Amino acid sequence: MDVAGLGSTGASLRRRRPELVESAVAYRGTLIEVRVDRLMLAGGQEVTREIVDHPGAVVVAAVDDQDRVVLAHQYRHALGRELLELPAGLLERGEDPILAARRELREEAGVEARTWDSLGAFYSSPGFVHELLHAFLARDLTPAPRDLDDDEDIELEWVPRKALLSQPAVVQDGKTLATLALVEAFLARERRTP
Numbered sequence: 001m002d003v004a005g006l007g008s009t010g011a012s013l014r015r016r017r018p019e020l021v022e023s024a025v026a027y028r029g030t031l032i033e034v035r036v037d038r039l040m041l042a043g044g045q046e047v048t049r050e051i052v053d054h055p056g057a058v059v060v061a062a063v064d065d066q067d068r069v070v071l072a073h074q075y076r077h078a079l080g081r082e083l084l085e086l087p088a089g090l091l092e093r094g095e096d097p098i099l100a101a102r103r104e105l106r107e108e109a110g111v112e113a114r115t116w117d118s119l120g121a122f123y124s125s126p127g128f129v130h131e132l133l134h135a136f137l138a139r140d141l142t143p144a145p146r147d148l149d150d151d152e153d154i155e156l157e158w159v160p161r162k163a164l165l166s167q168p169a170v171v172q173d174g175k176t177l178a179t180l181a182l183v184e185a186f187l188a189r190e191r192r193t194p
Contacts, residue, residue: 054131058101059088061183062138068158085173097134110146113138119182135179
């Protein structure tokens with residue numbers, strides 16, 4: 001990683017890693033595993049960290065020829081309420097992220113795309129989980145049969161992209177907000193490139 005020009009942030013990326021003293025699995029579920037790590041910091045202090053092992057996921061911003069983005073209304077039990085989100089889903093172990101993105105867009109939104117652009121990848125909440133999200137922009141859309149998982153209850157809404165920019169409080173899902181920001185940066189670069 002080139003950290004030139006990052007100032008003090010770059011310096012902090014080169015600091016010595018804490019030493020792992022002990023690691024134990026506290027919980028193993030069908031989706032995640034939680035482990036408890038004991039670490040020795042550079043100054044000699046011992047700390048405990050709870051880490052969620054996650055297989056990673058994909059998130060897709062599908063933009064149609066009317067410049068609308070498909071969003072999914074989904075109930076999120078951890079919050080006790082519904083959120084408005086981009087189509088997304090888990091990676092199967094060893095799965096290529098673009099294949100997962102194609103699958104999730106078709107299953108959740110009922111569309112396929114002829115044009116795919118990778119927007120990069122980001123960590124959802126690196127303080128305690130190592131979920132890496134791979135973000136994609138999908139365009140040149142055509143209808144396809146939806147195939148929701150048995151535990152999914154998703155209603156779709158096509159929202160003008162510009163409306164999402166002017167009313168950011170409508171979306172409170174972090175992966176959706178991050179991906180929409182990456183979409184805007186990508187489209188701005190695309191407009192500047194002859």
